[in-house]
Amino acid sequence: MVSIPRVLKSRWWRFPITWWWRSLPLRVVLTVFLASVLVLVLGGFLLMQQATLGVIDGKKETAKNEARQAVNTAQQQLNAADLTGGVNVDKLLLDLAIGFANRAEQYEVIIITPDQTITAGNAVASSIPPSLRKQVEQSYDLLMSPTRITYRDMRPTVPGLAAGATLTLPLTGQYQIYLMFPLTQELKTLAVLRTAVVTTGAILVILLTFIAALVSRQVVTPVRAARRAAESLASGNLRDRLKVRGKDDLARLAISMNYMASELEKQINTLEELSAVQQRFVSDVSHELRTPLTTVRMASEVLYEAREDFDPVAARSAELLQKELDRFEALLSDLLEISRFDAGAAQLIVEEVDLRDLVYRVVEANASLAETNNTEITVHEGGEAKAEVDSRRIERILRNLLVNAIEHSEGHPIDVLIESDDAAVAIAVRDHGVGFEASQARQVFHRFWRGDSARARTVGGTGLGLAIAMEDANLHGGWLTAWGRPAMGAQFRLTLPRKVGAILETSPLPLVPRDLVGPGGTRFDGLEAPAPLAPSSPASPAPRRAASMETTVGPS
Amino acid sequence: MSETTKSPGARSRVLVVDDDAALAEMLSIVLRNEGFEPIWCAHGDKAFSAFKEAKPDLVLLDLMLPGRDGVDVCRDIRAESGVPIVMLTAKTDTIDVVEGLEAGADDYVAKPFKAKELVARIKTRLRRMPVSEEVDVETLRIGDLSISVDGHSVKRDGVQIQLTPLEFDLLLALARRPWQVFSREVLLEQVWGYRHAADTRLVNVHVQRLRSKIERDPEHPEIVVTVRGIGYKAGETVQVR
Numbered sequence A: 001m002v003s004i005p006r007v008l009k010s011r012w013w014r015f016p017i018t019w020w021w022r023s024l025p026l027r028v029v030l031t032v033f034l035a036s037v038l039v040l041v042l043g044g045f046l047l048m049q050q051a052t053l054g055v056i057d058g059k060k061e062t063a064k065n066e067a068r069q070a071v072n073t074a075q076q077q078l079n080a081a082d083l084t085g086g087v088n089v090d091k092l093l094l095d096l097a098i099g100f101a102n103r104a105e106q107y108e109v110i111i112i113t114p115d116q117t118i119t120a121g122n123a124v125a126s127s128i129p130p131s132l133r134k135q136v137e138q139s140y141d142l143l144m145s146p147t148r149i150t151y152r153d154m155r156p157t158v159p160g161l162a163a164g165a166t167l168t169l170p171l172t173g174q175y176q177i178y179l180m181f182p183l184t185q186e187l188k189t190l191a192v193l194r195t196a197v198v199t200t201g202a203i204l205v206i207l208l209t210f211i212a213a214l215v216s217r218q219v220v221t222p223v224r225a226a227r228r229a230a231e232s233l234a235s236g237n238l239r240d241r242l243k244v245r246g247k248d249d250l251a252r253l254a255i256s257m258n259y260m261a262s263e264l265e266k267q268i269n270t271l272e273e274l275s276a277v278q279q280r281f282v283s284d285v286s287h288e289l290r291t292p293l294t295t296v297r298m299a300s301e302v303l304y305e306a307r308e309d310f311d312p313v314a315a316r317s318a319e320l321l322q323k324e325l326d327r328f329e330a331l332l333s334d335l336l337e338i339s340r341f342d343a344g345a346a347q348l349i350v351e352e353v354d355l356r357d358l359v360y361r362v363v364e365a366n367a368s369l370a371e372t373n374n375t376e377i378t379v380h381e382g383g384e385a386k387a388e389v390d391s392r393r394i395e396r397i398l399r400n401l402l403v404n405a406i407e408h409s410e411g412h413p414i415d416v417l418i419e420s421d422d423a424a425v426a427i428a429v430r431d432h433g434v435g436f437e438a439s440q441a442r443q444v445f446h447r448f449w450r451g452d453s454a455r456a457r458t459v460g461g462t463g464l465g466l467a468i469a470m471e472d473a474n475l476h477g478g479w480l481t482a483w484g485r486p487a488m489g490a491q492f493r494l495t496l497p498r499k500v501g502a503i504l505e506t507s508p509l510p511l512v513p514r515d516l517v518g519p520g521g522t523r524f525d526g527l528e529a530p531a532p533l534a535p536s537s538p539a540s541p542a543p544r545r546a547a548s549m550e551t552t553v554g555p556s
Numbered sequence B: 001m002s003e004t005t006k007s008p009g010a011r012s013r014v015l016v017v018d019d020d021a022a023l024a025e026m027l028s029i030v031l032r033n034e035g036f037e038p039i040w041c042a043h044g045d046k047a048f049s050a051f052k053e054a055k056p057d058l059v060l061l062d063l064m065l066p067g068r069d070g071v072d073v074c075r076d077i078r079a080e081s082g083v084p085i086v087m088l089t090a091k092t093d094t095i096d097v098v099e100g101l102e103a104g105a106d107d108y109v110a111k112p113f114k115a116k117e118l119v120a121r122i123k124t125r126l127r128r129m130p131v132s133e134e135v136d137v138e139t140l141r142i143g144d145l146s147i148s149v150d151g152h153s154v155k156r157d158g159v160q161i162q163l164t165p166l167e168f169d170l171l172l173a174l175a176r177r178p179w180q181v182f183s184r185e186v187l188l189e190q191v192w193g194y195r196h197a198a199d200t201r202l203v204n205v206h207v208q209r210l211r212s213k214i215e216r217d218p219e220h221p222e223i224v225v226t227v228r229g230i231g232y233k234a235g236e237t238v239q240v241r
Helices: A003-010 A012-022 A024-080 A089-103 A130-138 A184-234 A249-305 A312-342 A355-365 A367-372 A391-409 A465-475 A542-549 B021-033 B044-054 B070-080 B095-102 B115-126 B165-176 B184-192 B201-214
Strands: A108-112 A117-120 A143-149 A158-169 A173-182 A351-354 A377-381 A386-389 A414-420 A424-431 A479-485 A489-497 B013-017 B037-041 B058-062 B085-089 B107-110 B139-142 B145-148 B153-156 B159-161 B224-227 B231-234
Touching: A012 A024, A024 A089, A024 A143, A024 A158, A024 A173, A024 A184, A089 A108, A089 A117, A130 A143, A130 A158, A130 A173, A143 A173, A158 A184, A184 A249, A249 A312, A249 B021, A249 B115, A312 A465, A351 A355, A351 A391, A355 A367, A355 A377, A355 A386, A355 A391, A355 A414, A355 A424, A367 A391, A386 A391, A386 A424, A386 A489, A391 A414, A391 A424, A391 A465, A391 A489, A465 A479, A465 A489, B013 B021, B013 B044, B021 B037, B021 B115, B037 B044, B044 B070, B058 B070, B058 B115, B070 B085, B070 B095, B085 B095, B085 B115, B095 B107, B095 B201, B107 B115, B139 B165, B145 B165, B165 B184, B165 B201, B165 B231, B184 B201, B184 B231, B201 B224, B201 B231
Parallel strands: A377 A414, B013 B037, B013 B058, B058 B085, B085 B107
Antiparallel strands: A108 A117, A108 A173, A143 A158, A158 A173, A351 A386, A414 A424, A424 A489, A479 A489, B139 B145, B145 B153, B153 B159, B224 B231
């Protein structure tokens, strides 16, 4: 949660991107909106272009016809005119022009003679494009050209069509007649059309966007329902099912999801049943094996007690029988314990205890074993070490670690370190015995793993102790890690969260023994400088902390 | 076996209820070796009649029995008598143990056990708490109860309350040192004779059983008070009118 404002600050440009990828409906709606705007703008543009072309073409056609008619009429009038009486040509043309202008209001007439310009209407002669004028002067055809019509009064110029032709007056010469057709009406029509297109477009865009929103909602709602169902399934509610409506793809998705859920439920139920069967089996084996074992053990005890009355062979056999029965029993109980873990039947019975008490209890209980091995055990505690643990299991871990250390110490002293921080408590058991290869740091926890198969087994141990310890640590959400080097001993570190269910992040103790990394901490004569030892576990913040804390708690 | 309640000559009778013939025979050998008189019963249905007939000083009871279940047999016997009952069980981690204890068993031994261990348990149960020299009063008070140490009886307002020997020992242990808070481990050592840490469920279950007999309101105990995180202590002594 803390990181979000920082992201906003430094990566503000990412925000729209994340926003874009966060919501499917939003993405659909936005896409549809943009696409429909694009399509409608393009369509409207094309439509308007076509409409304009059509309207203008139509006007051109009409104008041409009208112009041709008008020019013919004019020509006929001129041809029919009696020119014998020295009629004023100008007057004649003026009449002609006025006549046209009166007859039709669609155009204005401009007649250009070599001397003057006669206009009927308000258009100014400069409205005639010069190119048209030039063409008309050289041709007898009716020619047309677009133009802008300027009026004599203050009216704004208007786009229009100019048609020009040459009139021939027998004997007198040639005159150019121009007809100016303003496009006012057509422009008005097009403006109305444009408004209609834009309005329709806008409404269409809004409607399309709305429809897109609706559709995407329709699609997303069942998908979201499916997602929720999947999440619910994942969190263990195996009975949750999706509602199936209709027969479409989404319905089929729901059916598949439901099928998957029921299959999952079936599988899990089967597994649970198997696990229950396994548990019952373990429990039955436990009972069935233990009763005869009890008899055997008691019988062996009776024989052992009476061994002094036997001949040496029988006496030694009774001794061996007794001793091996202990091992057999330990092995059996370890096996049962392991199978209980495998069946998932192991349960934590948690209470808050000071782990130091457990350590002292275990050390005390194993004092005689240490003594027979000529090993000295020193406990280095660093303040209170309360944690919520299953003391039976933690004691078992500690016992396993300690017995393991004693077995491998070869008479060298053993250090037990207890250290804690706010979140975790760590206990390390350090021996200076044979140690093991760095690559074996994981294997030591394997079931029935033997460090050195060539070495004769002198002390007990079922080969399951560390595996059980590992399971016990995992059950607590704790870590059990091993460090070892040949001839430099080994250190096993147990880290437990103070609260049940808390996630461990660091261990209060380094994985690598402090006496190897700390200043002046070398204990072995054969070891001059502490070699930079890579921790076997990546989770360990070992060397740094070790160096800084050496002064507070050092091996005494 | 001079520590037993019987007169020095008599041997303590131990009823062994177990369906496993070999184990029963082996138990008989060991018990006879240790100076007890074993009686064997192999069937759950016959256990109770065997008990009534033999009147044993202690019952060794397997929880898994043909016929009547061990827990039920335990309940039957306890309804009739306060005789010490030691369960033999192969399942220590299940609720069987708690069920057996709640049904009235005083202690349990987990298979496979050592003969010495079993004998030690039996002897502890047969041996009554030695009358301590430091306490010379005959009658102790705890809450509104008066305990007659020699007479092994507990009275409230002159009315006797029936307690099993174990429950009496538990109450006596608390009453002798009313100022002391007893941890479960200490009680296990003093009452059950365990020298090493053992199953604290023993203490919990028997404190509950004891309370149900002596407390006016077992939900709000005034005589055996729980001290959170530590254990139990005797309640304030009330002046009896």
